Amino acid sequence: MSVNHLPSDHPTVNFGKVGVLLVNLGTPDGTDYKSMRRYLEEFLTDRRVIEWSRWLWYPILYGIVLNKRPQKVGKAYETIWNKDLDESYLRTYTRSQAEKMAQHFKDIPNIVVDWAMRYGQPSIRSRMDALQKAGCEKILVFPLYPHYAAATTATVNDEAFKALLAMRWQPALRTVPQYSDDPVYIEALANSITAHLATLDWEPEVVITSYHGIPMSYFKKGDPYHCQCMKTTRLLREHLGWSKEKLMVTFQSRFGPEEWLQPYTDKTVEKLAKDGVKRIAVLNPGFVSDCLETLEEIAEQAKESFEHNGGEHFTHIPCLNDSDDGMKVLNHVVRRELMGWI
Structure with missing residues (x-):
């Protein structure tokens, strides 16, 4: 009986893991004009955020908003910037939430926790790719919004499903629903x-x-x-x-x-x-x-x-952030939504 061996250049395939991707709204990389403009452009060209006709909205966006608003918003960010880490507090807290959740699930070896931003970096697509390459055959996408809105929850889900379009081996995908009355x-x-x-x-x-x-x-x-x-x-x-x-x-x-x-x-x-x-x-x-x-x-x-x-x-x-009670909520929701997968 003959055996068909894989070619020597065949990539290593990881599998058998479950990914959890925490996703928040987004953050500029800095408070300077270019960083703010790049972030605002990605945010304000999202059709879920601004539902106006592009013919009406784009002249306003590119003619007025993106010329004036980056300076104004940049100054506002400067007043609440995390100077120690040179980043927004939204990035600081989202990273910490992912790290603390990973610790919470450390006794389950096949769970991989990561985080992303809908606008800015790290992008949803980049982290979905990373989770898939790490062997995650199943991914739970968690839009970090207790209340559902098309301009927040739906646009995170849209982007996650768009990421699947570029994948040959697609993981199974679940999304976390609103938990406003939990x-x-x-x-x-x-x-x-x-x-x-x-x-x-x-x-x-x-x-x-x-x-x-x-x-x-x-x-x-x-x-x-x-x-x-x-x-x-x-x-x-x-x-x-x-x-x-x-x-x-x-x-x-x-x-x-x-x-x-x-x-x-x-x-x-x-x-x-x-x-x-x-x-x-x-x-x-x-x-x-x-x-x-x-x-x-x-x-x-x-x-x-x-x-x-x-x-x-x-x-x-203050918001719940990465406090004990805040993490209790996030971990509770994730455990509930992973039922049947772990």
Whole structure:
């Protein structure tokens, strides 16, 4: 009986592993103009992010936005840049989350944990390739968003599936669904609130849960994001035993001329101060890690606005980041979604 031997130049084939890929929104490589422009161009040309006609949007993007906005956003990033590692805190935290998750799964030898960014580096495609070459026949893609939105979760999934198009040997792929009402997540948020407030020598009259906004037009097309945000805060209220007046919902980070989900965070913070509220706290349940939108837009800009309009005490409650409770949530979700694979 003859045996067909593989050719001597046949590459080594790894197999039998399961990959977990944590994916967050993205980060510029630096705060300089070129780095910011490159990052913003990738972000703002995504059809999931800006759904306008290209004929309408591109003249605005390339004629105005990418000429002016890189300097403005770069200056904002400079105020919250991780100077020790010369990178954004989103990169710092996402890497740390992947490293801590790898430690959590160290007793399961066939699990490989990696991380990527939807915009910027490391790219989803590069890390999918690396996981496949490492022998991952199955990959769980985890968009790091507790709430589903087409402009966040869907665009991560799109990019992951696009990466498969270039692969001869495609791994099986799973994506993590939203977990906005998961009891482990709600408990972690509640713990973060009570632990932070315990460090203060004053008590907030109002606590705001500020979520990243989306245009109203996206909501009207059927995006479930708004409903999931409202449910998270409702479950938090029930867990803490607070009223609607004590724990509010607002939406931040609007961009362009369209109407976005309301009430707006900046307008609400200003109004509360003008109405005589002296002490508030703000947290961002929709962000897994602190980033520009939490550290600069809330902890700096919202604080300044509140105090300028008559408020006296303002505190930002940090995101879960790579804290013990934060990792408990991420590990819990991954274990649940890996059932049947490990």
